[in-house]
Every structure is written in structure tokens, then in C-alpha cells.
Amino acid sequence: MKTLKLLDVLKMTVIAAFACSVIACGDGEAEDAGEAIDEAVTDAGNAVEDACEDVKEGVDAEDDDC
Numbered sequence: 001m002k003t004l005k006l007l008d009v010l011k012m013t014v015i016a017a018f019a020c021s022v023i024a025c026g027d028g029e030a031e032d033a034g035e036a037i038d039e040a041v042t043d044a045g046n047a048v049e050d051a052c053e054d055v056k057e058g059v060d061a062e063d064d065d066c
Contacts, residue, residue: 006051010044017041 017040020033052066 006048010048013040013044 014037017037020036049066053064056064056066
């Protein structure tokens with residue numbers, strides 16, 4: 001259940017970052033917007049991976065990597 005919520009947050013973050021990048025695109029700002037999207041997606045992916053690892057630790061799984 002916790003992972004599903006994080007996936008929803010990931011989707012909303014990507015959509016919001018994309019929307020901001022479309023609005024912010026001007027002379028020289030497209031690169032900054034792209035970098036912001038990359039950072040948001042990376043952060044969201046790390047959050048999902050951390051949550052997955054927490055769940056696996058909670059159920060004492062042999063493989064803790066996600």
C-alpha cells in the first residue's frame with residue numbers, strides 16, 4: 001500500500017515537472033527545465049527504491065535490493 005502511494009507521488013512529480021518545463025521554456029530556460037525534470041525523476045525513483053527496500057526489510061526477504 002505504501003509503495004502505491006509513492007508511485008502516485010512519482011507520477012504527480014513527473015507531470016508537475018513537465019508542466020513547469022513547458023511553461024518555463026524560453027530563451028536558455030529549456031535546459032534548466034530539462035535538468036529540473038531529470039532531478040525530480042531521479043529523486044522520485046530513489047524514493048520508490050527506498051520504499052521497496054523498506055518493505056523487503058520488513059518481511060525479512062533474502063534479497064534486499066530492488
